[in-house]
Amino acid sequence: MAESEYETQRAKRIAENRVLMKALELGNGKTTLKRSNIDDHDAEPAKRRKVSVPPKGRQPTRQSERIASGKGEEDSNTDAVSSDIRPAKAAPPGSKSKGKQHVRKSMKTTTGVPTTKKVVKSAAELKSKSNPNPTSSTSEQQNPPKSAKNAKKTPTELYEIQAKLLAWKPSAPIPTRDPNTKEFIFDSHPNFRPNKSPLEVITEGAFGGTYLRRLYSKVLDMSFDDEWKELPEEWLKKIDVDKQLTNQEYNPEINKFGVKCGQSIEEWEAAGWINHEYDVRGWFQWYYRFFLGRRCGEEDVRQIDRWSRCVGPTSGRWRRALIKRYLSAGIRDVNDEDGEGGCVSPAVHQTCHHWAWELRQEVLDERFEDRDRGEE
Numbered sequence: 001m002a003e004s005e006y007e008t009q010r011a012k013r014i015a016e017n018r019v020l021m022k023a024l025e026l027g028n029g030k031t032t033l034k035r036s037n038i039d040d041h042d043a044e045p046a047k048r049r050k051v052s053v054p055p056k057g058r059q060p061t062r063q064s065e066r067i068a069s070g071k072g073e074e075d076s077n078t079d080a081v082s083s084d085i086r087p088a089k090a091a092p093p094g095s096k097s098k099g100k101q102h103v104r105k106s107m108k109t110t111t112g113v114p115t116t117k118k119v120v121k122s123a124a125e126l127k128s129k130s131n132p133n134p135t136s137s138t139s140e141q142q143n144p145p146k147s148a149k150n151a152k153k154t155p156t157e158l159y160e161i162q163a164k165l166l167a168w169k170p171s172a173p174i175p176t177r178d179p180n181t182k183e184f185i186f187d188s189h190p191n192f193r194p195n196k197s198p199l200e201v202i203t204e205g206a207f208g209g210t211y212l213r214r215l216y217s218k219v220l221d222m223s224f225d226d227e228w229k230e231l232p233e234e235w236l237k238k239i240d241v242d243k244q245l246t247n248q249e250y251n252p253e254i255n256k257f258g259v260k261c262g263q264s265i266e267e268w269e270a271a272g273w274i275n276h277e278y279d280v281r282g283w284f285q286w287y288y289r290f291f292l293g294r295r296c297g298e299e300d301v302r303q304i305d306r307w308s309r310c311v312g313p314t315s316g317r318w319r320r321a322l323i324k325r326y327l328s329a330g331i332r333d334v335n336d337e338d339g340e341g342g343c344v345s346p347a348v349h350q351t352c353h354h355w356a357w358e359l360r361q362e363v364l365d366e367r368f369e370d371r372d373r374g375e376e
Contacts, residue, residue, distance in 0.1 A: 258346065318355070
């Protein structure tokens with residue numbers, strides 16, 4: 001009885017399952033069930049990173065030090081938007097990463113304040129930072145209006161400027177000269193000890209023969225060409241003015257050491273080394289006027305400081321450089337050749353000559369003695 005009742009119940013469940021399978025359309029060959037791989041559970045198809053190709057003329061999307069510093073601005077004049085999206089990292093096997101891209105929600109600017117705005121500036125934006133007047137047009141920047149200082153002057157104004165520059169009078173005596181060192185001694189400035197007079201610098205050959213040529217000053221907007229006439233008559237008797245002072249073309253063969261060195265007066269003016277209140281031609285014009293007795297207070301201090309840093313006994317860079325070359329080559333005679341058909345470093349020699357200083361034998365001997373004693 002018990003077995004018959006079990007069979008009856010079993011048959012009943014089978015019949016019910018058949019009805020259910022028919023209702024679900026299973027078992028009729030239309031649908032096939034496949035066991036899923038447990039490693040693929042909850043996984044989504046990997047999304048390919050969208051690559052956007054910037055149009056021509058666009059800057060890279062990453063801000064670099066070169067762009068931030070303004071270098072390479074000529075390469076682009078358009079904005080470049082920064083990318084806040086980093087490439088998605090590959091998910092390790094078994095992880096539940098969905099392969100999405102990581103988005104940086106904020107970036108710090110130079111002020112430390114988070115922002116999601118573009119951070120790479122265009123060339124125009126970078127240039128506008130250095131322009132104190134960003135509203136001015138390009139034509140205004142390229143052709144700035146002339147200042148009052150550079151405005152065209154009347155003949156009367158030109159005459160007054162020239163008269164002021166030439167109206168100086170000596171207030172100190174001509175310097176004396178040490179017979180041993182050949183250095184000049186100025187009572188008002190005892191630490192200033194050049195060993196070449198202005199006359200010696202000119203007659204031995206300097207500045208390619210052009211120092212007192214006709215000169216146009218952009219700062220004063222006027223020309224100068226007669227300053228050589230203020231030199232003492234006894235000097236002019238020993239100078240070939242056309243060749244050694246007013247030559248319009250620089251001739252290195254005129255120079256004592258036969259080489260060209262240094263910059264032009266126009267370049268000195270552009271560099272801001274000239275004080276136009278006193279000397280429109282710079283250092284050497286100041287020197288010959290100082291030598292002849294003019295005194296200008298702070299301007300004298302400035303020019304003597306420049307001389308000290310060039311050829312002075314303690315901090316003169318050109319003086320040290322020249323002596324070092326003799327020491328390195330082991331040449332103990334100032335007038336000896338360096339084995340290459342010329343004197344040791346003619347360009348440095350000529351530079352020192354322009355600054356009214358020459359390397360003398362006793363100075364070189366002293367430095368070799370210091371080195372031999374191990375003091376160098």
